[in-house]
Amino acid sequence: MPDAKIIVIGDEILSGRTQDTNSYYLTHRLNELGINPNRIITIGDNGIVIEQVTKDAMSQADLIFICGGLGPTPDDHTIISVANVLNKKLVLDDSILKRVEQYFSSQGRVVPELATKQALIPQGAIVLDNPVGHAPGLIIKHGKKVMILLPGVTHELQRIFETGVIPFLSDTYLLKSDITLLIRTTSIPEMEIVNKINGVLKKYKHIQVAFLPSILGVDIKVSRIKDKKTCHSIDKDIKTVLKPCIYGYGQETIEQVVGILLHKKQLTLGVAESCTGGLVADKISNVAGSSEYFIGGAVVYSNKLKKMVTGVKDSTLRKFGAVSKETVLEMASGIRERFSTDIGISVSGIAGPTGATKDKPIGLVYIGIATKKGAKHEQYHFTGNRRMIKEKSAMAALDLLRRTIEVLS
């Protein structure tokens, strides 16, 4: 495997304005491919420094990734600096120029003079197509050394890496990867997972287990699995101890899983949200094709709308308040009935920082769900700031939806 280094370029990173997520993505993906970068160097948009760091990296590493500074503005220096280090001329690439022109004309705009600068690349560089932006990726071979230049915009970098860089790395370094199993869980603490899993995984030698917690749940990553049969067996063993908390695999999101279930069971969904403010509907509608089962949602922020749109009784609001099991039950049943859906789900809670009372602290959230079998509710106490409580509430709503649909005939 090649000795790899990553150079990240951007004043916005050194100034603490933007968090660099590109090096995290690259290290993660490269390790999965069996390539272990041994250094990340982050520097600013300064041509002299870029040249110096590139020169150093060239003398130490075989494979160098350079991210950022590929744009056409005066503070983008990467291409010129790399060309200087490698002593290569800049030439105009017709294919890039054409793409840039197409990009602007598709938007009905004239190509700015600056933009044509993006078509200047070091002689001999391999151009990697960027279908989601206009700075292409570049691969430059120099003797046995390989330099890969990627734009700093995260989704552009990721797209080019997946479609252009991986095939190149696979060919060049004959990559073969072990199997990695990624199991996604929610509503169970990391410690409990560790305790439950350690026993059942003891019998597997040489595997590597990592726990990746986020505010929405814990992913379990089992890597270095030698074959499919072992992978299947590990999956089965983990399921025996964690089944109800597992919602998906790999990059699957809970809204995708919910979407697959709704599609398979031919069920439609309506959402009534208060404290999540549209986040549940937003997540559900992130799934392509969700219009097939997602009829719509109501963000009933005011009590007036809770009554008007979801039919919550005035007496319920007066007696129990907007944040109560009674209100979410009526919201869920009401939205199901009025939107004529198979399932209605509702959320009401106190996201903070204001709105708490003695009996109802920040983080208290009720979720209701109504199906043909009737309505039920769950109560939660979440911690964190306003956004975190919204995120955790939406996750809990989607997970309650998943568990409910799974057993719905």
Add this chain to the structure above:
Amino acid sequence: MPDAKIIVIGDEILSGRTQDTNSYYLTHRLNELGINPNRIITIGDNGIVIEQVTKDAMSQADLIFICGGLGPTPDDHTIISVANVLNKKLVLDDSILKRVEQYFSSQGRVVPELATKQALIPQGAIVLDNPVGHAPGLIIKHGKKVMILLPGVTHELQRIFETGVIPFLSDTYLLKSDITLLIRTTSIPEMEIVNKINGVLKKYKHIQVAFLPSILGVDIKVSRIKDKKTCHSIDKDIKTVLKPCIYGYGQETIEQVVGILLHKKQLTLGVAESCTGGLVADKISNVAGSSEYFIGGAVVYSNKLKKMVTGVKDSTLRKFGAVSKETVLEMASGIRERFSTDIGISVSGIAGPTGATKDKPIGLVYIGIATKKGAKHEQYHFTGNRRMIKEKSAMAALDLLRRTIEVLS
């Protein structure tokens, strides 16, 4: 100001298991204090490499932060490596030993032998108390050079930085920061900003201008401004060429700006969304206190709901389709009327990847807005994947809202 560098140590970062958030935190805080780190170097838990990188940093920088590898386990090498580079003896620090003993006894546990290793520090180091963990921070002065060692656990690093490091830096470097002006723009391409701004900013010497683009807009960062008067003058000059595209300053989000405007003008808001699926409402409700002006929203994903909830006419949908100026105009007016709000805003578009027709490509989005002065609409052509089109549409809706409220009496 000292020339500063950050060294981040941890195999878990190079393997892509853990995202390094410490360097983001440090760069952000240091820049606020007027110290601009010019390099971040991330390396693994390898004593030889740590020594080499530390030695290099010593020859280049005056102030060096080293994060991680301070623990007591065999893969923690930082303290020994630094002591080697500085040619200092390791000595047992009684105060640290006492703290470690207290930490374990408070948990009813015996001090593991390994843990006492944490009390070994380079002779002469200043110990920074760690009230939330047991690896202390260390400041080591070496001639004019200063080395600051911090634990890799994020909340421990942050606590020590705030309580121990900042007072030290303030004393040592007599911190006083230049002014930085951050202006947030949207709906104008980076290149157009560059062209418009370069002229008006020519007269200011020594300032530094950077453009920070994201999919939602471009932030303009003007730093090294010497005084408030100059800052005010630069702001005024930028406004003369960019005014309508500027929505805020610093960390302000557009939903905060919209919230401030709605509050100031005592206006209420209702939202009707199709392709954004709740994202506009979600953003608006991220603002604490938004329930004061945000009455609620409707996610009218199906045509049935567009008619039922927002009152779009059947004939409009049949004649012009759900993605049309006619539909968003009726949605905006309908939600305003039915929710009895001062303003109604609506979004309908094709987020993809399916749903496009010959006349209506992916990325075609209409936004409508209704006020007491009547309803108007805007048409957009966005690029990107489903999520990006949703994000860009929500941003455009919030920006149209901002521009409309600004001139509303």
